[in-house]
Amino acid sequence: MSKNIQAVRGMNDILPEESPAWRHLESTVTRLLDSYGYREIRMPIVESTDLFKRSIGEVTDIVEKEMYTFEDRNGDMLTLRPEGTAGCVRAAIQNGLLHNQVQRLWYRGPMFRHERPQKGRYRQFHQIGVEVFGLEGPDVDAEHILMTARLWRMLGLEQDVTLQLNSLGSSASRTAYRGILVEYLWHHVDSLDEDSRRRLDTNPLRILDSKNPAMREIIDGAPKLNEHLDAESQAHFEQLRAYLDAAGIAYQINPCLVRGLDYYGKTVFEWVTDKLGAQGTVCAGGRFDGLVEQLGGKPTPAVGFAMGVERLVSLLEQEQLPLHHYQPHGYMVLVGEAAQREGLVLGERLRDALPQLRLEVHCGGGSFKSQFKRADKSGARLALILGEEEVSNGTLGIKFLREEREQQSLDRGLAIEFMAGYLAECNA
RNA sequence: GUGGCUGUAGCUCAGUUGGUUAGAGUCCUGGAUUGUGAUUCCAGUUGUCGAGGGUUCGAGUCCCUUCAGCCACCCCA
Numbered sequence: 001m002s003k004n005i006q007a008v009r010g011m012n013d014i015l016p017e018e019s020p021a022w023r024h025l026e027s028t029v030t031r032l033l034d035s036y037g038y039r040e041i042r043m044p045i046v047e048s049t050d051l052f053k054r055s056i057g058e059v060t061d062i063v064e065k066e067m068y069t070f071e072d073r074n075g076d077m078l079t080l081r082p083e084g085t086a087g088c089v090r091a092a093i094q095n096g097l098l099h100n101q102v103q104r105l106w107y108r109g110p111m112f113r114h115e116r117p118q119k120g121r122y123r124q125f126h127q128i129g130v131e132v133f134g135l136e137g138p139d140v141d142a143e144h145i146l147m148t149a150r151l152w153r154m155l156g157l158e159q160d161v162t163l164q165l166n167s168l169g170s171s172a173s174r175t176a177y178r179g180i181l182v183e184y185l186w187h188h189v190d191s192l193d194e195d196s197r198r199r200l201d202t203n204p205l206r207i208l209d210s211k212n213p214a215m216r217e218i219i220d221g222a223p224k225l226n227e228h229l230d231a232e233s234q235a236h237f238e239q240l241r242a243y244l245d246a247a248g249i250a251y252q253i254n255p256c257l258v259r260g261l262d263y264y265g266k267t268v269f270e271w272v273t274d275k276l277g278a279q280g281t282v283c284a285g286g287r288f289d290g291l292v293e294q295l296g297g298k299p300t301p302a303v304g305f306a307m308g309v310e311r312l313v314s315l316l317e318q319e320q321l322p323l324h325h326y327q328p329h330g331y332m333v334l335v336g337e338a339a340q341r342e343g344l345v346l347g348e349r350l351r352d353a354l355p356q357l358r359l360e361v362h363c364g365g366g367s368f369k370s371q372f373k374r375a376d377k378s379g380a381r382l383a384l385i386l387g388e389e390e391v392s393n394g395t396l397g398i399k400f401l402r403e404e405r406e407q408q409s410l411d412r413g414l415a416i417e418f419m420a421g422y423l424a425e426c427n428a
Numbered sequence: 429g430u431g432g433c434u435g436u437a438g439c440u441c442a443g444u445u446g447g448u449u450a451g452a453g454u455c456c457u458g459g460a461u462u463g464u465g466a467u468u469c470c471a472g473u474u475g476u477c478g479a480g481g482g483u484u485c486g487a488g489u490c491c492c493u494u495c496a497g498c499c500a501c502c503c504c505a
Contacts, residue, residue, distance in 0.1 A: 009496070061503050065429075083505085115503070116429070117496095127505055195502070211501075261504090270505095281505060308505030335463070368463045376465035387463060401465065 010123030055086035057262030080112035084129040093297040102134040120279030131304035142243035166257035167237040173230035283307040327379030
């Protein structure tokens with residue numbers, strides 16, 4: 001099959017069979033965000049490479065080895081966005097959205113990371129992201145968590161996910177803590193595994209999140225981040241917890257929870273599941289008060305999160321929740337040249353009169369038998385029948401494919417009226 | 429990027445220690461009183477056995493390379 005062109009590794013087609021789950025998720029999220037007063041923003045998929053280097057952090061894995069970066073015909077260095085926050089901040093600054101105003105924004109779309117593909121992790125994957133600018137209090141942090149908790153309920157996934165919470169403190173206190181942690185770890189450098197030693201100077205906080213059980217003892221004995229929080233971050237975190245407690249949201253404090261992107265500070269949270277193997281994080285985010293300024297805007301507090309669409313879709317599929325499959329209401333069976341012609345016209349008249357109608361008109365000819373097979377497979381509830389007999393006496397046959405009702409023949413002038421009535425019946 | 433497992437019709441798979449024209453189910457197409465659909469019965473099409481190379485009289489089966497998928501790590505949504 002090497003002669004055939006294949007999709008690029010880690011980049012998938014979403015087939016008609018899967019798209020109902022995607023649409024269900026997307027429309028549910030849209031409804032949710034509308035109801036909380038968030039507005040959609042759409043950014044380009046390609047941005048200048050510099051944007052990501054400055055926001056995500058030069059020494060992160062994403063920037064160092066996972067970005068799709070290329071030179072365009074002008075010699076500019078461009079990158080397929082590996083995440084959405086950077087572009088969203090850039091767009092907000094550039095368009096003056098942050099000028100003394102609060103913005104509640106969201107976006108969705110494909111992101112690109114050159115990782116080794118696995119289930120739930122692809123090179124082109126999709127995120128739905130939410131960002132709020134201009135609010136510094138923990139009330140917004142709480143709103144995001146409440147909002148996502150509501151989404152799981154709307155999707156029927158509330159049993160599948162749990163909330164993990166942590167505070168990283170201000171960047172100043174985090175830098176101070178990093179020093180303390182590194183010093184502690186250097187005392188145990190001989191017992192550290194290879195990965196941890198490498199991370200000692202790249203990203204020491206991540207060592208706390210190591211999955212190697214041999215590291216457990218050292219990590220447990222390490223100085224705790226939450227004991228080194230600055231007073232303001234501590235107050236912020238306590239307030240957030242009070243809000244969540246009041247709202248009845250269950251969470252687990254995870255002192256090892258560290259975000260991989262440099263710009264996070266204070267609140268970080270992660271919704272995780274144990275039903276997706278190693279790719280357990282389904283939604284994650286936190287506060288990034290410094291990023292706007294770092295990218296050239298005025299100092300602006302910000303919080304946000306992103307969900308992995310593939311991972312959520314995969315949970316939805318596992319739950320086998322009933323989905324709307326957009327099956328046609330009617331399938332028009334047409335036998336004979338005259339019927340084909342009159343059927344096309346009748347189909348258009350029905351669509352003119354009934355915009356909600358989903359009608360599939362048979363194309364390609366064939367016997368009644370084969371057309372009825374198609375009608376059945378389409379999932380249609382009704383077959384609208386037009387053969388020689390109906391053409392000559394001006395009628396339309398109606399056969400009920402999903403219910404015990406006798407086939408009927410009606411005057412074609414009454415077709416719209418009949419279908420209108422049937423649609424009303426379906427919606428009732 | 430590192431390690432492990434896998435790769436045969438569109439889909440799910442069988443294929444015995446290398447041996448003749450590579451199979452089953454499903455799907456699709458047609459038919460069973462020539463105008464009636466998931467059922468039943470009959471018939472038919474399904475394929476460069478992931479790709480390339482090698483060993484051999486002979487390779488789906490053995491060896492090498494490569495591509496892809498899956499699992500774990502790394503990392504992350």
